Amino acid sequence: MDARPIDLPARTDGGHAAGMALVTASAIFFALAGVFTRSISAGPWTIVCWRGLVGAAIIAAYVFWRGRGPQMWSSLRLGKRGWALAVVGALSSIAFIAAFKLTYVANVTIIYATVPFMAAGLERVLMGERTRKSTVIAAAMSLTGVAIMMLGGIGTGSLAGNLMAVLMTAGCALYMVLIRKFTDAPVVWSGAVAAFLLFLVGCVVTDPLDVTGHDAILMCAFGVSFAAAVILWTEGTLLVSASESGLLGSTEVPLAILFAWLFLGEVPPQASLAGGAIVIVAIFGYAALDFRSARTDPPL
Numbered sequence: 001m002d003a004r005p006i007d008l009p010a011r012t013d014g015g016h017a018a019g020m021a022l023v024t025a026s027a028i029f030f031a032l033a034g035v036f037t038r039s040i041s042a043g044p045w046t047i048v049c050w051r052g053l054v055g056a057a058i059i060a061a062y063v064f065w066r067g068r069g070p071q072m073w074s075s076l077r078l079g080k081r082g083w084a085l086a087v088v089g090a091l092s093s094i095a096f097i098a099a100f101k102l103t104y105v106a107n108v109t110i111i112y113a114t115v116p117f118m119a120a121g122l123e124r125v126l127m128g129e130r131t132r133k134s135t136v137i138a139a140a141m142s143l144t145g146v147a148i149m150m151l152g153g154i155g156t157g158s159l160a161g162n163l164m165a166v167l168m169t170a171g172c173a174l175y176m177v178l179i180r181k182f183t184d185a186p187v188v189w190s191g192a193v194a195a196f197l198l199f200l201v202g203c204v205v206t207d208p209l210d211v212t213g214h215d216a217i218l219m220c221a222f223g224v225s226f227a228a229a230v231i232l233w234t235e236g237t238l239l240v241s242a243s244e245s246g247l248l249g250s251t252e253v254p255l256a257i258l259f260a261w262l263f264l265g266e267v268p269p270q271a272s273l274a275g276g277a278i279v280i281v282a283i284f285g286y287a288a289l290d291f292r293s294a295r296t297d298p299p300l
Helices: 016-031 033-039 044-066 079-102 105-112 115-127 133-153 158-181 187-205 213-237 242-249 252-264 270-296
Strands: none
Touching (some): 016 033, 016 213, 016 252, 033 105, 033 213, 033 252, 044 187, 079 105, 105 133, 105 270, 133 158, 133 270, 213 242, 242 270, 252 270
16 A cells, blocks of 8 residues: 555566566555554554564565666665655655554545545646546545545544545655656665665654564564565566556455455444445546556557
8 A cells, every 4th residue: 555666677578467466466465554554553653663674674685686787786876866755655654554543444545545646636736747637537536535534534533544544645646756756766775765764763762672472473474565565566567557557456445445344343434435435436437447548549
């Protein structure tokens, strides 16, 4: 559910079916984030500290392996743009974990699903790009659904979590826009550095060792799951089109809700279900139209 970065050279050796399988697998791992967070009794900073250490170590090893060669070390220099990505990514991640702690998994997942439309709005403001009519319609539907969820949270403990999810989604949308704007920034490496930053800050604001053995195991597994999701998505998107990747990635939304019900017994309130249904229809409808358009439009 975190922003999914990619800055590795595209492959041209086929493997379309493998790419679809990898992107789908990444959606499954991303969908487990809510279950992990809700199953861990430790606080948000402790969770991001452990997840940051384990996940960043694995992603860093992957970056070193995929980028090995004479130019590897120069490609790891972040620069101002890379550090900007790392800071935005880190802030989004802590908001992401906090949101899961404060509201339903379904609410966080559905609100995050609106990130493509929020990113489209930011692109228009920051980069002057035109927004397609279908994007505006889908965005309006999604905002309606989110508004219903937010109104349903008034007077309950979930409102703060819903607001945190909106903040997290805005951060992820900004991250995506910055990726497009900073085309020369080492995006995957910036993601690893963001995770390391959270680890360092977490060590300052909390005691990461003051946890139960059960929580330690779950947090390590969370870090592995996070790294697996990023790596699978990175490899998969090199083999499929952007529209296919977006459509397959949309499966994260119903999967996260299903996992929360299966593993946590969590059933969101009626307002969340109603608003979520509107958002899911908008997301899948938009993704399907985008996919069909990409298949019918002639290549440039």
